[in-house]
Amino acid sequence: DTGVSQDPRHKITKRGQNVTFRCDPxxxxxxxxWYRQTLGQGxxxxxxxxxxxxxxxxxxxxxxxxxxxxxxxxxxxxIQRTEQGDSAMYLCASSxxxxxxxxxxxxxxxxxxxx
Amino acid sequence: QQQVKQSPQSLIVQKGGIPIINCxxxxxxxxxxxxxxxxxGKGPALLIAIRPDVSEKKEGRFTISFNKSAKQFSxxxxxxxxxxxxxxxxxxxxxxxxxxxxxxxxxxxxxA
Numbered sequence: 001d002t003g004v005s006q007d008p009r010h011k012i013t014k015r016g017q018n019v020t021f022r023c024d025p026x027x028x029x030x031x032x033x034w035y036r037q038t039l040g041q042g043x044x045x046x047x048x049x050x051x052x053x054x055x056x057x058x059x060x061x062x063x064x065x066x067x068x069x070x071x072x073x074x075x076x077x078x079i080q081r082t083e084q085g086d087s088a089m090y091l092c093a094s095s096x097x098x099x100x101x102x103x104x105x106x107x108x109x110x111x112x113x114x115x
Numbered sequence: 116q117q118q119v120k121q122s123p124q125s126l127i128v129q130k131g132g133i134p135i136i137n138c139x140x141x142x143x144x145x146x147x148x149x150x151x152x153x154x155x156g157k158g159p160a161l162l163i164a165i166r167p168d169v170s171e172k173k174e175g176r177f178t179i180s181f182n183k184s185a186k187q188f189s190x191x192x193x194x195x196x197x198x199x200x201x202x203x204x205x206x207x208x209x210x211x212x213x214x215x216x217x218x219x220x221x222x223x224x225x226x227a
Contacts, residue, residue, distance in 0.1 A: 004158070031213060033213070033215075040219070040220070041219055041220065042121075042204045042206070042217030042218050042219050042220050043159065043204070043215075043217050044217070045214050045215055045216070048213045048214065050213075055213070056212060056213060056214055058214075091158050091159075093158070095213075102147060102164075102208070103149075103161050103164075104149075104161065104215070105160075105161075106151075106158030106159045106160065107158050108156070108157055108158050109157075109158050
């Protein structure tokens with residue numbers, strides 16, 4: 001395991017469809033984050049998991065967005081009834097267990113285009 | 116308001132130059148300030164980070180200067196190389212949380 005992986009890398013969908021993205025963090029990392037990044041902007045925090053518990057959630061995460069991390073390992077981010085404004089890069093990151101230096105390792109992202 | 120303002124938006128330097136990227140924040144409840152480097156099509160990668168009890172940190176060619184009273188911090192890249200051409204983001208973590216606020220990014224181009 002050499003890093004955070006995300007699948008798919010690219011997704012094109014029609015407005016109104018549901019999409020689901022997967023993130024596999026670095027295996028020993030218990031913290032997992034989702035971010036959204038639009039062109040020319042920095043990543044925007046969406047949500048944070050410690051193990052399987054979703055501890056923080058941004059107001060950006062509307063009721064159409066849901067994230068899970070059922071066994072404290074991989075995570076999924078689902079967007080229901082996609083809108084054109086959802087087009088962005090969705091980034092996942094993971095970090096080390098408590099007590100160690102906080103370093104977030106980012107995956108390559110899933111680029112979503114909503115037509 | 117929780118915000119991190121980053122400048123400049125873009126920067127061009129000659130090889131060997133020292134680009135400086137600045138960030139300013141308003142929320143005093145930030146407790147960790149990382150800098151990330153991002154290449155096209157890739158996720159951001161941590162370069163260097165600092166906590167507010169330290170005024171400067173150096174790792175290799177990268178240095179962070181931190182001014183707590185002015186609520187500003189900056190990244191200096193010594194002896195810049197064409198391979199350093201990328202987008203750089205500053206960020207700040209809210210104390211007591213794991214929520215990070217990112218700046219809007221600086222696109223750096225180092226000319227050969």
